[in-house]
Every structure is written in structure tokens, then in C-alpha cells.
Amino acid sequence: MLARLQENFFNLDVAWRYLPSIGEGMIVTIHLAVLIVFTGLGLGLLLAFLRALQWRVLSWPIVIFADIFRALPPLVVLIIFYFAGPFVGIRMSGFVATWLSLSLALAAFAEEIFWAGILSVGRGQWEAARSTGLRYGQTLGYVVLPQAVRLAIPPLTNRTIAVTKMTALASVVAVEEILANAATAQAYSANTTPLTMAAIAYLVIFVPLVAFSRWIEHRFAWKH
């Protein structure tokens, strides 16, 4: 029983053979994750800033965007981009489709989190800044947003980890990331050890991220 478990899940021969493939998958996963974090958070912050300008032509589409992309399962968006895109002349690689769909999902959540942060900065901060002659946009940029970003950090780190883990979805659109490579290896070797390796690879990437989020939450714990 124990021997069979080892044979199937912790087979060293198989592990050694497919280590390079899993390693390449890790690089693709990290590459995707980093792109998604920067695009998603950057776009989310930009959208929250634009929404805060209280210009209806902008804020309505932003709210609708955020609601739609928070509601849609990212896998559905990904498949639409990748498989339906070509029908309307938009052809993108699985990598780009994953990057786009997850960035939009993260941006939608980040916009809402930044927006909640903006709203929770007290009226007194606005009034103090405006009373010194700062304009609305300056007050937003120099006084309100820096505080909103701090308030947003704990919920943002959690959401960011949740979305970047979904890079595993890229395996369904032929991106050779960790899970896809592990599944291929499993098929070739008729052994599930590559899946164990995939799980370990994800832990290697994401446990430090989780630890980092703990540290950052602690660091930015709000003090008044």
C-alpha cells in the first residue's frame, strides 16, 4: 500500500525525468502572474482614480465593467477570448488570452477595493486639503489615494493571490505552464508523480507570496 503510494505519487525516476519540464512551466507561470499583478492592480487603481473624478461618462462604464468582470468566471472570459476571438478577427495566443482575462478580473476587484478605500478616507482630509488651495484632482492624488491604497492593501493581497493562482486555467488554452506540463508528463509516464510535482511547484511560488501578504498586512496595519 505504502509502496504503491510512493510508486505513483513520489516516483523519483519520473520526477527526475520531468523536472526540467515542470521547471519551464514554473517560469511561464511566474511570468504570467507578474504580468497579471502589474496590469490588474495598475488598471484597477487607474479606474478607481477616474471613477473618483465623478465624471458620469467615465464612472458609469467603470462601475459596469467592474460588476461584469467580478461576476463572470475567469475561465469563461478566457475561453471566449481564446476560442471566440478568432470569429471576430481577434486572434491571440493562449498566453495573451490568460494574461488579459485574469488582468481584467483582478482590475475589476482592485477597482472596487481601491474605491472602497477612497470612500473610507474621511471628509476632513478632503476639506483640509481643499482649504489650502489644492484642486480636486490634486487632493485625490496626493492626500486621498495614498491613504486609500494603504487601507486597500490587506484585501488586495488576498485577492491578488486568488487571481494569480488562476493562471492554472491557462492549461486549457495550450499554455505550457506548470499544470499543463504536469498533465502532459502524467499522460506520457502513466504516473501521477508529475501532478505531485505541480502541487509542490505551486507551493514554492505561492507560499512565499502568502507569507509576503502576511508581512505586508502587518506592516501597513492602520495606525491613527
Add this chain to the structure above:
Amino acid sequence: MSTTSEPILRVEGLHKSFAGVEVLHGVDLAVAPQELVFIIGPSGSGKSTLLRCCNRLEEPTSGRIVVDGTDITARSTDINVVRRGIGMVFQSFNLYPHMSALGNVTLALTKVLGKSRAEATEIGRAALDRVGLLFKEAAFPNELSGGQQQRVAIARALALEPKVMLFDEPTSALDPELVGSVLAVMRDMRLSGMTMIVVSHEMRFARDAADRVVFMDAGRIVEEGPPEQIFTRPQHQRTSTFLEAVGGH
């Protein structure tokens, strides 16, 4: 008090409504340069609203407010330019918590007045020195006592060299033992010739430092005069009732 000189701030027939409910029913007030006008009155009488109309944190419903010759309610007036010349100090300090004391003071110097960083730092440090807090320039608001925070807030306004300073209950959020340090700074500002409008319950400070005391009730100015007159010989029943209630006699 110099009644002859042209007022630096003039409020004429000011009305203010919130959602159709009028809370200021035609207020007239003229403040001379270097004058310290003290506004007292019961809660809800419209003191804060009057003050906040003077830099248009609240939009007047009707009436005129002229600051140093500029009608600040006129449509052609850029309110952001006007506000540089009007300092405001709030009951709750409202320091920017993510900036040091010096950062709080220099933000508007660089972003509004366009000063260089070096110049802003020099002006900012001088302003902190004036309120006795140069040694705290690097401290963040959460590292300062309430009294120190309020003095930084005063320095933030002072650094812009305003023509008028508005104070809305600057000591009401402070522990009693910290009130004195803030009042000392205000006294010092008065001696250096700053025009000040102060809403406060510090009656003793009013007696000592005010040129004129204005009593408001229910959205109107009921009476005004030199402190000794208002405090010892009020002309109106409502004034004496209020003063008895707050123990200002």
C-alpha cells in the same frame, strides 16, 4: 480694533440652506485687518456654516462674501486661488496621516504655490518653528499629541501666509492640559497682526484676546461688541441666557 480701515472680509446678506432648510438667515459681518473676531453661540446656531461659507467649503445659497476686494462667490472667481489666502483650522486637526509634520506643511507650498522643494522646506520649517514644533518636523501625526497636531495644522495654514485665518473650535477636541499650548500660538499670531475669526467656547481666551465678540443664535447674529460689553452687559436676553449656561459670566 480699527473700524475705519477697509474690511478684509465682508459678509453681506448671507443665506445658506441645506436641502431646502435655511440655517443662515441673512448674516452680515465685516472684519477689519488684524482684527480678532470671536464667534460664540449655542450648538446648531450656524457658526461652523458661516465660517465654512467664507472659504466656500459650503456654497452660500445667496449673499456676497468679499475677501480682500475679491467677491469669492462670483462665478469668475477661481476658488482655489482665493483659498490660498484663507487659512482654516479644524476641530479635528485633519492632518494628513501619511505625511510627516513637515510634509503636511509643505504639500500646498509645492503643489499650490509651485515653490521648489528647498524653498518649501525652508518656509515649512519656519512655520513649524513659529508654533514651537521644529523639533517634530519628521514626526508623523500619530506620533504627536493632540495639541501638537493642532499646532502643525496651524503651521500648515500659516505657511501659505493667509490674509485671514478661520478657526472652527480649534481646542474642542483637546484634553484640557493641551488647550493652553494651542491658545498660546493663537495669541502669538494675534500679536503678529494676523486677522482671525475664531469659533470657540474658550470664553477666557475671548475676554483676553478678542477685539470683538459676535453672538449667534438660530442662524442670525444677535449682537456683537467688545468682549467686556458682551460678557458683562449683554443687550439681549438670549445672549445672557447662553452665557449663563456656558458659565461665561
